[in-house]
Amino acid sequence: MRCVALVVLLLAGARLARAQEIRVTLLGTGSPVPSAVRMGPSILVGAGAETLVFDAGRGASVRLRQAGVPFGRVTAVFLTHLHSDHVVGLPDLWLTGWLLSHRASPLELWGPPGTRELATHLEAAFRFDREIRVADDAAPAAGGHLVAHEIRPGFVYDRNGVRVTAIEVDHSPVKPAYGYRIDYAGHSVVLSGDTRYSPGLVRAATGVDLLVHEVAATFQSPDSARREILRVWHHTNPREAGDAFRQAHPKLAVYSHIVTALPDSALVRMTRATYSGPLVVGADLMQFRVGETVTARRVGPDSAQSVVVLH
Ligand SMILES: [Zn+2]
Ligand SMILES: [Zn+2]
Numbered sequence: 001m002r003c004v005a006l007v008v009l010l011l012a013g014a015r016l017a018r019a020q021e022i023r024v025t026l027l028g029t030g031s032p033v034p035s036a037v038r039m040g041p042s043i044l045v046g047a048g049a050e051t052l053v054f055d056a057g058r059g060a061s062v063r064l065r066q067a068g069v070p071f072g073r074v075t076a077v078f079l080t081h082l083h084s085d086h087v088v089g090l091p092d093l094w095l096t097g098w099l100l101s102h103r104a105s106p107l108e109l110w111g112p113p114g115t116r117e118l119a120t121h122l123e124a125a126f127r128f129d130r131e132i133r134v135a136d137d138a139a140p141a142a143g144g145h146l147v148a149h150e151i152r153p154g155f156v157y158d159r160n161g162v163r164v165t166a167i168e169v170d171h172s173p174v175k176p177a178y179g180y181r182i183d184y185a186g187h188s189v190v191l192s193g194d195t196r197y198s199p200g201l202v203r204a205a206t207g208v209d210l211l212v213h214e215v216a217a218t219f220q221s222p223d224s225a226r227r228e229i230l231r232v233w234h235h236t237n238p239r240e241a242g243d244a245f246r247q248a249h250p251k252l253a254v255y256s257h258i259v260t261a262l263p264d265s266a267l268v269r270m271t272r273a274t275y276s277g278p279l280v281v282g283a284d285l286m287q288f289r290v291g292e293t294v295t296a297r298r299v300g301p302d303s304a305q306s307v308v309v310l311h
Pocket of ligand 2: 041085086194
């Protein structure tokens with residue numbers, strides 16, 4: 001009897017620990033270059049009752065479904081900036097999500113100035129679908145709307161114990177561009193968004209559990225007849241990202257929004273010039289559980305065979 005009680009207590013404890021963690025799932029780790037392996041930038045953050053999506057690049061809805069997260073569970077979408085590779089998946093997430101989940105309330109967006117205009121024009125562009133889904137599919141009319149919150153750097157969201165802070169980063173001339181910090185139950189995660197090495201981001205990320213940072217290294221686009229080098233100078237190279245990791249000293253550093261055709265091993269080697277701590281080169285559907293410890297695993301199809309390599 002005592003043994004059963006102990007098992008029940010242990011299970012309850014494990015459930016409580018899980019409830020107190022932040023789960024970060026990389027939905028898309030790629031760049032503007034179309035790829036079936038790396039979808040466009042998008043990161044899912046689950047904490048308590050909140051399911052937050054940061055950016056909605058190409059394929060975000062596909063990865064969300066592969067991750068087994070119902071569309072109706074998404075509580076808010078945050079945009080780091082309005083470059084198209086970060087928002088082209090938004091109509092899909094919004095409208096397909098509405099159709100499949102019968103969401104009865106608008107999808108709420110938080111983002112930099114310009115987010116409201118994006119939302120207004122998306123509603124206009126998809127007016128036909130929004131009307132026919134209500135008339136023909138009995139979709140709740142309110143779910144066919146977007147509500148946009150234009151935000152400044154600082155504290156922007158506080159629901160169910162989850163706090164989100166927008167951090168101004170340096171993606172100039174794209175201004176403003178934000179990174180985000182998420183705090184929940186004593187745990188913390190920072191997402192860099194698109195940025196050069198940014199001292200403000202490093203300050204906001206100092207001592208966090210998980211720091212997810214973009215990275216870019218020079219490569220040539222196969223689409224360009226002139227074989228132009230893609231613009232990587234708006235971004236952070238591996239040496240500079242290593243500087244940010246060394247200074248912020250997170251429990252785990254992760255690359256996502258990987259703007260290069262170089263292999264992971266080359267990215268790691270270049271980063272090791274400036275940083276020797278724990279590092280993961282992100283892949284789509286990699287999930288990090290941020291609790292008393294930070295662990296990494298794959299979710300979705302084929303996850304049983306996948307191992308996350310910690311460098
Ligand atoms: Zn950008
Ligand atoms: Zn980008």
